[in-house]
Amino acid sequence: MIKPIMHDELFLAQKAELASNSDASVITDLLDTLEANKEVCVGMAANMIGVNKRIIVCQFVALNVPLVNPKITKKSGRYNVKEGCLSLVGERPTQRYDAITVDYLDKSFHPQTQKFSGWMAQIIQHEVDHCEGLII
Numbered sequence: 821m822i823k824p825i826m827h828d829e830l831f832l833a834q835k836a837e838l839a840s841n842s843d844a845s846v847i848t849d850l851l852d853t854l855e856a857n858k859e860v861c862v863g864m865a866a867n868m869i870g871v872n873k874r875i876i877v878c879q880f881v882a883l884n885v886p887l888v889n890p891k892i893t894k895k896s897g898r899y900n901v902k903e904g905c906l907s908l909v910g911e912r913p914t915q916r917y918d919a920i921t922v923d924y925l926d927k928s929f930h931p932q933t934q935k936f937s938g939w940m941a942q943i944i945q946h947e948v949d950h951c952e953g954l955i956i
Contacts, residue, residue: 826870831872833955838873854884897918899916
């Protein structure tokens with residue numbers, strides 16, 4: 821179900837709780853909401869739809885992919901960039917890494933480890949920041 825976008829910075833600044841199998845409907849809601857906003861958004865975290873769980877979805881080429889309980893375990897190639905966010909007005913400066921390795925659960929809650937680089941890595945880092953309660 822498409823959900824409204826959260827703009828409350830106090831809510832967005834909370835660190836997300838780990839997700840479990842009982843949160844599967846949140847994945848569906850995030851995927852639906854990302855698809856509805858695909859013209860202006862390439863990733864979402866659950867707190868952006870008012871759910872304080874560690875779940876993100878990212879647009880990878882033509883697919884929207886969920887990452888449950890993502891944790892960045894390696895990073896390299898630091899750079900500075902300005903980013904915008906659907907939950908907030910304007911752009912803000914931040915640091916990102918060109919290459920990252922992420923441990924996460926897939927939509928079936930099976931453990932995965934994957935390397936990402938470039939634009940995909942930047943999207944994931946932005947959404948993981950949401951999970952950490954960091955406002956970018």
